[in-house]
Amino acid sequence: xxxxxxxxxxxxxxxxxxxxxxxxxxxxxxxxxxxxxxxxxxxxxxxxxxxxxxxxxxxxxxxxxxxxxxxxxxxxxxxxxxxxxxxxxxxxxxxxxxxxxxxxxxxxxxxxxxxxxxxxxxxxxxxxxxx
Numbered sequence: 001x002x003x004x005x006x007x008x009x010x011x012x013x014x015x016x017x018x019x020x021x022x023x024x025x026x027x028x029x030x031x032x033x034x035x036x037x038x039x040x041x042x043x044x045x046x047x048x049x050x051x052x053x054x055x056x057x058x059x060x061x062x063x064x065x066x067x068x069x070x071x072x073x074x075x076x077x078x079x080x081x082x083x084x085x086x087x088x089x090x091x092x093x094x095x096x097x098x099x100x101x102x103x104x105x106x107x108x109x110x111x112x113x114x115x116x117x118x119x120x121x122x123x124x125x126x127x128x129x130x131x
Contacts (some may be wrong), residue, residue, distance in 0.1 A: 004033065005036045005042050005109065006036070006038040006108075006110060007109065007111050008029075008030070008033040008111065009110065009115060010029035010063065011026070012124075013025055013029060013033060013114070014029060016063040016118045016119075017113050035046055038063065039063060040062045040065060040066065040069055041060065041072070043061060043062030043063070044073075046062075051076070051077055058077075058093060059078065059079060059082050060080070060081050061081070061082035061083075063089045063109075064081045064082065064083050064086065064103050065105035065107060066104040066105070066122045067102075067103070068131050075086040085105075085111075088107070088113050088123040089105060089107040089108075089125065090106050090107070090123075090126075108125070112124045
């Protein structure tokens with residue numbers, strides 16, 4: 001869970017598995033699925049170490065939810081930024097940021113999107129749009 005920071009959705013992970021495994025995850029899951037405090041650009045310090053040691057274009061990932069963080073990454077020499085949970089929560093986020101540079105993602109870092117990898121990755125807080 002460290003690579004995701006935020007809440008650890010143990011109950012939601014457990015629900016993705018058959019009964020015996022589900023019970024084991026419910027009972028012991030909090031020992032290996034831990035919550036870590038969320039912080040914007042939480043991998044930036046480690047990414048700087050890679051950037052300083054390598055001569056390659058690098059992508060900063062991990063908690064990119066605001067234009068200010070994107071600008072910081074570019075100013076520090078990262079070629080790109082990656083956004084995952086923020087865009088799952090709000091697919092039009094980049095359009096919103098273009099309109100309002102102070103905008104930030106509505107993602108609350110609950111990580112409940114992570115167990116959806118087994119059934120179609122999505123933000124569980126977003127109501128599906130009728131087509």
